[in-house]
Amino acid sequence: MNQPSAIGQNVVIGENVQFGQGVVIGNNVVIYEGTKIGDYTIIQDNVVIGKQPTRAKNSILPEVKKLPPAVIGxxxxxxxxxxxxxxxxxGDEVFVADLATIRERVTIGKGTIIGRGVAVENDCKIGQKCKIETNAYITAYSELGDYVFIAPCVVTTNDNYLARSQERFGQFKGVTVKTGGRIGANAIILPGKVIEEDGTVGAGSVVTKDVKERELVVGVPAKKLRDVSEDQLLKNQ
Structure with a gap:
């Protein structure tokens, strides 16, 4: 079994953690048992990997006694x-910036960037070569395709009932942003909404309806302004 090529002070490594070649670990890192870490990955100071979720007594999430280990490419x-x-x-070559949180049952594809302070909640799927910028919030049960761009402070939501009434149980639905979709800074996406391929949301908009393929929407509520220009389409990059 490989050992880290460099390791800082006050590091806690659980049992059966697997390291690839050339792994570098900073100070005060905690890596829980069974975690797998790929070759030449850098883990900076104060990182926690493999943390088991703690369920609040009144949480709507199902109780899980113990989840499988985390896997880092x-x-x-x-x-x-x-x-x-x-x-x-x-996945491989993912960059997770300072203070980010990535919850249980999340998958992140190769080459994606998770910005500073980003929160990716449970049960999300994020594709390859996405860019999710500072302080964006990806709500639980969301799915992002490849090459998705999420600007700073974007908020996605999954609960139409705002935590009231029994009707909400079983109806939580995150957002879907398909390949090449883009969302501008401070936009809000309401539960269950779908942004189709190359769909684009302007900064500060509130998306209350699905966004069609190659459509640019702006405003509160967001409405179509025009089609995305040809030079901005993913296929032309």
Whole structure:
């Protein structure tokens, strides 16, 4: 079994953690048992990997006694004070910036960037080469395709009932952003809404209806302004 090529002070490594070649670990890192970490991944100070979720007494999430370990790919960087929960799977060459949180049962594709302070909640799927910028919030049960761009402070939501009434149980639905979709800064996406391929949401907009393929929407509520210009389409990049 490989050992980290460099390791800082006050590091806690659980049983049966598997390291690839050339892994670098900073100070005060906690890696829980069974975690798998690929070749040449850098884990910066104060990172926690493989944390088991703690369920609140009144949580709507099903109780799970113990989840499988986290898996981190090769060539990743995990930024200072980030937390990656158990049963998260991080692809190769993913960059996770400082203070990010990636919850349980999340998958992140190769080459994606998770910005500073981003929260990716449980049961999300994020594709390859996405960019999710500072302080964006990806709500539980969401799915992002490849090459998705999420600007700073975007908020996605999954509960139409705002935590009231029994009717909400079983009806939580995250957002879907298909390949090449883009969302501008401070936009809000309401539960269950779908942004189709190359669909684009302007900054500060509130999306209350699905966004069609190659459509640019703006405003509160968001409405179509025009089609996305040809030079901005993913196929032309």
């Amino acid at each position: 090769s060539g990743c960087t995990i930024g200072t004070s980030s937390i990656i929960y158990a049963n998260a799977t991080i």
